Amino acid sequence: MFETLSDRLDKVFTGLRGKGRLTDADIDATAREIRIALLEADVALPVVRAFIDAVKQRARGADVSQALNPAQQVIKIVNEELIGILGGETRRIRLAKQSPTVIMLAGLQGAGKTTLAGKLGRWLKEQGHTPLLVACDLQRPNAVNQLSIVAGQAGVDVYAPEPGNGVGDPIRVAADSIEHARRTMHDVVVVDTAGRLGIDAELMAQAAGIRDVVQPDETLFVVDAMIGQDAVTTATAFQEGVGFSGVVLTKLDGDARGGAALSVRHVTGQPIMFASTGEKLTDFDVFHPERMASRILG
């Protein structure tokens, strides 16, 4: 991901090398090229606009007496603005004062929620927690089984309706799981929920119902970074229908253009908290805006 964007930006910066000082016309031309690079990478238009305005303004006001040459100055500004649209600081999980901390996962089917539940379980265990993964995706026939498998791989416990009882009520399962976690001394509950292939009212109502009974400390919107501009539409729908406090980008190992990753923070105002980069449970990390910006700038 981001290869094309990285290449394009690199060309823009190369064009500036050797220039003694940037005129307003140079800055405008550079801004135009960066704009095209971002649009080609599928970054949402409002994000591109805000980004370009900030870069232009800062490049015009850049201190000419600085030790950096114009190309370096522009790279520095673009880097800082990229970090800014990616959220600036790394945002950590907020733990509840009273156990269990509840983390609810929401997103479309195929976004990577169940896989993420396993990844989070493994990661939380590594941090010294005793997580419980809860199967509230009772829509997809294999989802409960899949969650049990990833829980097994992660070495963490799972709470699921009894086999054969699979047509249960996910809201009831969610409510019961919190009681179960209290009794069994699990300090973090990760609630996997059902997704649909597209946004629909029933899905939103179910997720909102689960949210109301479990009162999550964090609701993570899980989004496939490969879906491009659709990520923004989906994020907005989930924000209205369920609400969320953080974003998880999945499939960052894919070869899509990466615009979703660069847009979702700005558009939703919520931080990107984790990044998923493959199918294995270890292909996962806390999201660091500055590392992602460096990766884009090569």
Ligand code: GDP
């Ligand atoms: P859910 O429907 O949201 O629960 O999605 P799943 O967790 O079942 O994931 C859907 C598919 O995407 C599965 O085949 C996963 O192995 C795969 N997947 C999940 N996360 C990633 C990722 O970060 N990278 C890649 N390449 N595949 C992923």
